[in-house]
Amino acid sequence: MLYYLFTQLGLCGETFARLTGYVTVRSVAAFIVALLCATLIGKRIIRRLQIMQMGEIVRNLGLAGQTSKSGTPTMGGIIIILAIVIPCVLFANLGNIYMILMLVATVWLGALGFADDYLKFKHHNKDGMSGRFKIIGQVGLGLIVGLTMMLSPSVVIREHAQTDSVEVAAGIGDDVEVAEVARVISEGHDVKSTVTTIPFVKDNNFDYAILTSWMGDHAETGGWILFIVVVILVVAATSNGANLTDGIDGLATGVSAIIGVALLIMAYLGSNIIYSTYLNIMYIPGSEELVVYMAAFIGALIGFLWYNAFPAEVFMGDTGSLTLGGIIAVFAILIHKELLIPLLCAVFFVEDLSVMVQTGYFKYTKRKYGEGHRVFKMAPLHHHFQKMAQPGAKVLINSPAREIHEAKITIRFWIISIILAALTFATLKIR
Secondary structure: OHHHHHHHOOOOOHHHHHHHOOHHHHHHHHHHHHHHHHHHHHHHHHHHHHHOOOEOOOOOOOOOOOHHHOOOEOOOHHHHHHHHHHHHHHHOOOOOHHHHHHHHHHHHHHHHHHHHHHHHHHHOOOOOOOHHHHHHHHHHHHHHHHHHHHHOOOOOEEEOOOOOHHHHHOOOOOHHHHHHHHHHHHOOEEEOOOEEEOOOOOOOEEEHHHHHHHHHHHHHHHHHHHHHHHHHHHHHHHHHHHHHHOOOOOHHHHHHHHHHHHHHHHHHHHOOHHHHHHOOOOEOOOOOHHHHHHHHHHHHHHHHHHHHOOOOOOOOHHHHHHHHHHHHHHHHHHOOOHHHHHHHOHHHHHHHHHHHHHHHHHHHHHHHHOOOOEOOOOOOHHHHHHOOOOOOOOEOOOOOOOOOOHHHHHHHHHHHHHHHHHHHHHHOOOO
């Protein structure tokens, strides 16, 4: 946007025009501006939330230091959303379909989470919006993303020309070979495709249409329908997983930032003709704007962590947590990496699973024995480590015996997320 503005005013010289053409330059600028927005604007928003008495309502669950958090400003996700949107508006190509979808996802889920937080504040309880309406909102976003990818002529992948691009790319070392690599992929053709990336496979590609081949002439349409179903499931599961992970100071923020770094690298490699051909990964024309978006996303989270780290001065609330998970899901879908999400975002899904296992086991044992038993001391999983073991409690996993400080739990979950990100990249080379 700034480039177009300066051009109209006649203030754009050749050097500036050249610099704004580089994705790396715009991404660095977006990261810095997002970081500054989150830290500078964030302080004012926190003060405003305090004045409005938008404090967190904390239930006493017997966790150390829990009651001291009552009244801490919530809805801090507004800080993250503003810190993402502002640099994207300034430095991104707003006509790019991928950027449009990411901004729509950000605002859509931000509004959904804000409504949930507002209802909690209005009714002075933790219930908020009905889970049914949250799911409807997430399904709606999944439909928007899936149908847009299906129908938009701008959402394509480029298949390699018939030349053996892997052999051509193997000896990159001078300008001639680099040019040859670029030629191989440039001479390919753009196609609408339901192909996605999967690990442990030679070419790392899988086409949803394979599963609907029994539909004959309608196999491609069936593949797109299956793809849209997967999109909805990924958006809902990841968004809810991030929501459950946001239970202790800095946990969801740090984990999301680490995942964001991994996705940024994937997006950058997949949007570059030379790198995608050299590494034999899918090339997605036009997806370079996603790098600018994710740089802003990471900058916003690091800036927010300034206030959200233990002891937190502000909580992101559902305004932030639902949005973070949805952003990660939609971003992975747009770069055709949604099937890597279960490993990359395993922390989110384990939190999801711990709640489902805890609830299911409690109901089962209550029907069978007349008294509910538990698998964990408390769910979601991060609370399990915060709680002291209770002798004689009907809990399958009653260790560790002593509670772990929440700051240590947060750091350990961050370390696990870094390991998961490294493993996600490793699976693409293990064939």
